[in-house]
Amino acid sequence: MRVVLYIRVSTEEQANEGYSIRAQKNQLIDYCRVNGYEIVKICIDDGYSAKNTKRPRLQEVLTLAQNKEIDAVVVYKLDRFTRSVKDLYELLEDLQSNGVGFISRQEKFDTTTAMGRAMIGILGVFAQFERELIAERVRLGMEQKVKEGKRPGGKYPFGYTSTGLLIGEEANYIKMVRSLYMSGMSYQAIAAQMFNEGIVRRNGEWTATNVALTLENPFYAGIIRFGSKMANGKYPQRKREERVDVIEVIGSHEAIWTVEEFKEHILRMRRRSNGGNSRKAIYWFNGVLRCGRCGASMYGRSTTKRSRVDGKELLGTFYWCAKRKENKSCNQPMFRQKHVEHLIKEHIKNIRVEMDQVKEYQTEIDERESEKKKEVAKLKRELEKVKSRIKKWQYAFAEDLIDENDLRLRMDEEHIAEQGINNKLELVTGVSVQTPDQLFQLIDLWDDMNDIEKQQVIGVMFDRIVLITEEENVKGVKNAYFPATVKVSFR
Template sequence: MKVAAYIRVSTQMQVEEGYSLSAQKEKLKAFAFSQNWEIVQFYVDEGISAKDMNRPELQRMMKGVKEKLFDIVLVYKLDRLTRSVSDLDKILKTLNEHDVKFKSATELYETTTATGRLFIRLVASMAQWERENLGERVRMGMEEKARSGKWVINISPFGYDKEGDKLLINEVESAIVKEIYDLYLTGKYGVGKIASILNDRKIRTTSGSEWGYNNVHYILKNPLYIGTMRHNYRVNKDNYFEIENVIPQIIKEEEFDQVQKILDKRSTNHPRSATSPFIFSGVLRCSRCGSHMAGKYNITKRGDKKYTSLNYYCGNQKFKRCDQPLIAQNYLEHQFLQMIRSWDDIQKSSEVATSIENDNDNSDRINSIKKELSAIGKRKIKWQYGWAEGMLNDIEFKQRKEEEEEKEKVLLAELETLDKSKENINHDEYIDILSDIRLNWNHLDAYQKKISVQILFKSITVNKAKKITKPESVEIVNFELN
């Protein structure tokens, strides 16, 4: 009988308990010899869990089953092969289809009878329960550790060194983190360009590899750098949470918030518009059809010289669905500054006040959500009382509890959003910021102007009102603040 021996070890603990690769190999050799069988191939998966079938050597062995390279699959113990009932069924079905037998060196299984198949499934069920239960305990332990502000991941993030379960600032790497934020805040460099700059300077990531888009984006998006640790960010997202002020801070909160606004803005715009010299790209709207307006270069010749001008055109113009003429950026810029100048007089800035007040008038909805949350709390107590008194069984209590918790989660998320919107810049602060922008406008480059516009304005609606070559030909019809 030709035998394929499958061996797997996943942890150091299993090595210490006698499940090491060499120990399994020797015992399988001895068992095969006692049965007068010949082991023709060892399939060894090292450091891999049995939670699924995504194991290179297991897959290679199953291919050998289909090619009839052997008559028996031999394992030291069933849980070395799988800890999943569904995977066990797939493996046994494939073995049966190709007339290959299964044998454990330490357990007695008979897969040719209904009773034998039931018994092996029961053993696999226990192995699966043990794996899932252990995983649940480990997750709970890690979550509890994270909630107490301890770092639970073995690898330290770029900018920090790990000492025990704490993170300490790495002075060299933290300086690079600050530079990444500084470069991005200039508006001149996108995420990919910053990665290229770091690679050109031979700076490497924590793992020693070159920088890519994801590495830089991770640093710009991660609240870790303002002292907030997040847990379950990539996996088990239903249990995601954040713990503030538990990590040494590298980046100031206002800088981090500004970066998030730019990232959000750029994610909705064409990538090239983010670093183009068109100041109003991404926010400009056509007053005639409501479409976005995009930047366009115009080149004119005067004698031997070429002159380039920056203009905006309506997206519907090329489909002949709008008759909005080109709008020159220098005229629009002049009118934009005139508009801001008029807001220096608080009496003239009622438009700004109205816009801010409308954005922040969420009190009715907030009160409504708080009432519903209170009602959910009362119902949860009611269901718990009913369960304790035997009026609800376990399944009914669990279903109702989960329904209420799901509603509660949605309402709390909305309430948090509404509360944050109430904390937006108030009317007077907007006026001060816009006034500062106007006073410093001529000292800003095109990229800095663009960032200022995109952070403060959600949209600016314009119209070419007159056929004259003067700034007065352009009018700002409407605007919407962020």
């Protein structure tokens, strides 16, 4: 039977001889020798946790299974493979769908038998149960710390040192934020003023988002809170429909606001949040638009006004730069959705004209495509050589021709080479002179689509649409399109 040996050791376990790479390797080689298994490959994930399946050599094992190159996967112990019952069943299902078995030497489980499958499932359930018990004990410990007026863990917020001492200058900024808010300023206007005055946080600029989060933080009022409530006042629910209790106590740290001040501005925030427009606009280009001035994402926003003709409420849809939205640090003007639509249509029409011209140079295009194919084939050959060398280093380690340090050094070198070749492949294969026919059909069908269909097709066809303009103040003629262009990349 052809088998692959899968070995995993986390950073914390590397010093533990019972879990070391060499200990697992020796045990598994002896086990395969006794049972007459042919070792096709040894896959080692060095320094990876079992918290998820995003491990490079584990993915390589699954690829071997998909390619029918092995009959079984052999591990030293079940927790070397995974610690999650959900991941366990998904991995076993993946292996079994390709006719590949799973063997754990320590627990003596073999999924080629019904008993082995049942026992692995039972063990996985108990492993998950144990993790939940540990999590519950941790939560109880954190709750007890809160009840004693201590912070349950994590970093202290802006305004405090890593040991919980107040930083005078930062505390003054936080008081300033509250003062500006109580004077009637919006989150965005506060962020803009802080930006204009050169006042920054430790990790970056003030934004509308962190202004709101600062005002909402009870820690600044001397309150330590553990747990959270939903906006409607109800407690959120976990997967098991458990209620999450919220604990609030007066902490031992120095406060920046009084509790009364905190309650005062929180009440104002709630009153403001109850206003606003309840109509929901559908933004066709959300997720793909980028600002051509600062590179930030652009998001949709809507405005309403009354028609002078019949008094009906009109909904306007715009896109604005995230940097402008957060603190006005970018002066890219807002684009109406109709303007973006117009720019995309014009861009596609120009592509169609260019493609008609390109057809006149088909021989040159064919030659370029041929060169590209040759380059791809060359890179793929280099990639196979790297994979072959990786296999040789693993065999050399298995036969004690190199030690563990040599193996790690060689594997690091090969993985760097492998990544470099993959980057080149991505670059070469990403260059194409062809444009899909669906792009031209988009223009023909666009006006017949509804809002949802437009949003979906934009998300499927476009990877990024960059809006470029030199304009800053575009107030002027109604419904006019100001000078702008787009730079487009397709999926």
